[in-house]
Amino acid sequence: MTAIIETTPAGVTLLKCHNPVTKEPLRVLECHSLDEVDRLLEKLRRAAAKYNFSPISERVRLVRRFRRALARNLDRIIDSICAETGKQRAEALMEVFGAFEIMRGSERLAPSTLRREYRSSGTIAHKTVYVDYRPHGVATVISPWNYPLLLVAAPAVEALLAGNMVAAKPSEHTCLTALLIKEIFDQATGRPGLLEMFIGLSEVGQRLVSSPLTDVVCFTGSTKIGREVARTCANLLKPVILELGGKDPMIVLEDANLKRAAKSAVWGGFYNAGQTCVSVERVYVLAPVYDQFLRLLREEACKLTAGGEADDAIGAVTLESQYDKIMDHMKDAESKGAQVEIFGTPDGRHLPPVLMTEVDHSMAVMTDETFGPELAVMKVESEDEAIEKANDNAYGLSAYIFTRNERRGRRVARRLMCGAVALNDVIVQYVVGSLPIGGFRASGIGKFHGREGLLSFSLQQSVVGSRIKLPMELWWYDLGPKTHRLMRAFVKWWYS
Numbered sequence: 001m002t003a004i005i006e007t008t009p010a011g012v013t014l015l016k017c018h019n020p021v022t023k024e025p026l027r028v029l030e031c032h033s034l035d036e037v038d039r040l041l042e043k044l045r046r047a048a049a050k051y052n053f054s055p056i057s058e059r060v061r062l063v064r065r066f067r068r069a070l071a072r073n074l075d076r077i078i079d080s081i082c083a084e085t086g087k088q089r090a091e092a093l094m095e096v097f098g099a100f101e102i103m104r105g106s107e108r109l110a111p112s113t114l115r116r117e118y119r120s121s122g123t124i125a126h127k128t129v130y131v132d133y134r135p136h137g138v139a140t141v142i143s144p145w146n147y148p149l150l151l152v153a154a155p156a157v158e159a160l161l162a163g164n165m166v167a168a169k170p171s172e173h174t175c176l177t178a179l180l181i182k183e184i185f186d187q188a189t190g191r192p193g194l195l196e197m198f199i200g201l202s203e204v205g206q207r208l209v210s211s212p213l214t215d216v217v218c219f220t221g222s223t224k225i226g227r228e229v230a231r232t233c234a235n236l237l238k239p240v241i242l243e244l245g246g247k248d249p250m251i252v253l254e255d256a257n258l259k260r261a262a263k264s265a266v267w268g269g270f271y272n273a274g275q276t277c278v279s280v281e282r283v284y285v286l287a288p289v290y291d292q293f294l295r296l297l298r299e300e301a302c303k304l305t306a307g308g309e310a311d312d313a314i315g316a317v318t319l320e321s322q323y324d325k326i327m328d329h330m331k332d333a334e335s336k337g338a339q340v341e342i343f344g345t346p347d348g349r350h351l352p353p354v355l356m357t358e359v360d361h362s363m364a365v366m367t368d369e370t371f372g373p374e375l376a377v378m379k380v381e382s383e384d385e386a387i388e389k390a391n392d393n394a395y396g397l398s399a400y401i402f403t404r405n406e407r408r409g410r411r412v413a414r415r416l417m418c419g420a421v422a423l424n425d426v427i428v429q430y431v432v433g434s435l436p437i438g439g440f441r442a443s444g445i446g447k448f449h450g451r452e453g454l455l456s457f458s459l460q461q462s463v464v465g466s467r468i469k470l471p472m473e474l475w476w477y478d479l480g481p482k483t484h485r486l487m488r489a490f491v492k493w494w495y496s
Contacts, residue, residue, distance in 0.1 A: 015172055017175065020316055029199055031199050034204070037198060038207070038211070038213070040167070041211055044167060045137070048165045051163065056110055062189050063106070067100060067104060069185075069187065070153070080148075085174065088314070089310075091271065091272050095147050095150050102431060102449055104433060121464075123494065126470065130462075131461065133162070133461075134163070136215035136457065136459055139215065140209060140216070142168075144222075145318055146272065153181055155241075161457075162457035167214060168182075170199075172199075182197045209233065218457075221244065226245075230242060242438075243448065244397075248281055248418075249389070250283045250284070250399070251390060251399070252283065252402045255408075257404060257424070258293050264400070264426045265297060266300040270304060270313070273306070274326075275317070275372070278430050281369070281376065282378065283376065284380045285378070286380060286383070290379045297355065298343075301343045314373060317350075317351055326351065328364070329372070333364070339357045341354070359377070387412060390416055391417045396417045396419060396441040397418055397420070398420045399413075402424055409423040418440055419444075475487070
């Protein structure tokens, strides 16, 4: 969706929502004022006292009803995603699949992850100890425009399962899908006060992050804005989960199944018009198979078309600013000696597959996140060089390795500085509900999804009790020198 921002004479900020491809008007929304943000947060805070301590089984049932209601509204959701982003229906369906799979995985993991966990008390055997997992209170979820269902619903569900209320702030470019999520949630659960959508520009997000009425922040978006969020949270000592940018590499070793590698690179690089944080952006191919891989890659790219027709594979670049950045990366690479091939004719926001060769790390396309349907392919002489080049980047989100030798692939994976690695596949790690997602370095801090995601939205409280009621403990005062000598002898004997 392209949002045109206007302010009424009364000072109300309006979002005039348009389809980014057809420019068709979709809806006009009023942004929340900062006073309205504060009032809604106070409402969430009051309701938190009850929901925060609800049984886990009740939370799971609530989320399950929500997911099933989303599934019943599948076509409405796909229509909304396509209208706001310019995606093809097949691309939107894959987003919905990923969201549902992650939600269902979180439902299944929540009871075992969040229940009371008894632990060993060690040498102090007369004590009983356990860990309780408690909600933070009110969780803020701030999401970008590229996956308006998945990046709102999945973290919101994890926060809800952990017992938190959710204050969600979608991108101003994709508010309509977020409001549809809210509508379906309220109807399915009968609990409209658990999840609130905050509509507005950056100042609304800033208020949610800085407010004393929110207790934990989950932000998905650019590294630049992520740093600002982190600074605000650091000053408040507020926990934060950051899933930020990526420049994900793919390594093709000389023993790889080249046909599968080429198909994977094309899908991983061009799916959703490359507007995926874990998309393939740069490919390092060992010299002995470089020419053959490049030939197969071109064959696969030639099969794809970008457009809005039913048989087109690639949808639109959602934002004009993003389209401009893609063009800038192409021009920069070409000016520095890269060979740029475009497999089709650009039409408005529809950009066909772009392949770049003769690239190096002086070019932005090899170092900065592009977020578009471009693949940059570089020849390397050895496995070590491929690993060195893959790690030569500020980001560390995901990476992909292609080899017929699984053991070799795992060995290479251990040397890559990134939060997730897929062997002989791409992007799939993101939709495995049991796996934590989160990057190294400039790609973020913290995790969501999987057990780790549920725990990120939880506080851990350690509790110590007593199996045997003693009048006093051996380490208290007034036990005398004899007890001290016995304690000293025990420590020396036991720990040596």
